[in-house]
Amino acid sequence: MARDVQITFDCADPAALAAFWGEALGYRLQDPPGGFASWDEALEAMGVPPEKRNDASAVVDPGGSGPRLFFQRVPEGKQAKNRVHLDVRAAPGLDGEARMAALEAEAERLVSRGATRLRRHDPTPPLGAGHILMADPEGNEFCLD
Numbered sequence: 001m002a003r004d005v006q007i008t009f010d011c012a013d014p015a016a017l018a019a020f021w022g023e024a025l026g027y028r029l030q031d032p033p034g035g036f037a038s039w040d041e042a043l044e045a046m047g048v049p050p051e052k053r054n055d056a057s058a059v060v061d062p063g064g065s066g067p068r069l070f071f072q073r074v075p076e077g078k079q080a081k082n083r084v085h086l087d088v089r090a091a092p093g094l095d096g097e098a099r100m101a102a103l104e105a106e107a108e109r110l111v112s113r114g115a116t117r118l119r120r121h122d123p124t125p126p127l128g129a130g131h132i133l134m135a136d137p138e139g140n141e142f143c144l145d
Contacts, residue, residue: 005067007086011138014071016114018057020137021069023113024088027059030068078139087131087145096123103132103144110134110144 011017022028029039036042043053055073060066091102100123107117114137123130132144 006070007067008070008072009138009140010074010076011071012073012077013054013138014057014073015054017136017138018059018069018071020114021071022059024110024115024136025059025066025069026062027066027069028062030058030060082141085140086142088142090144095129099123100130103130106144107132107134 009017009021018029032039032042036045040053057071059069061068088106090106091099094102100120107115111117116135116139118133118135118141120132121128121130129145133141134144135141
């Protein structure tokens with residue numbers, strides 16, 4: 001039986017990191033529970049104090065096919081290189097210089113939204129199509145592929 005997958009990020013600022021990844025992937029903030037016009041209204045009704053309202057956030061694929069991304073506040077910062085990371089498929093169907101140009105454009109867009117460019121890996125035929133290693137605003141590595 002196939003399972004749904006959620007990807008969870010430990011972070012310092014769930015709302016900000018959810019906004020970054022929503023922008024990066026074309027996702028949207030998860031809707032508040034039914035009967036509430038906003039998350040602030042829902043959290044107020046649930047009795048969540050203001051200082052706890054950024055303890056978690058989530059973004060979802062508007063088309064419903066991609067995994068939910070969940071962001072939870074933790075006290076410690078990032079310690080080491082990620083052992084698992086996301087590959088953002090920013091140049092599907094493109095090869096060579098057209099592919100790398102599309103990846104460069106996406107890298108620039110994400111840097112303007114808080115990402116850090118770490119390293120470019122040029123194509124190495126026949127196996128390597130090339131990619132750009134990036135970090136999100138809290139230092140989590142991901143690849144533009």
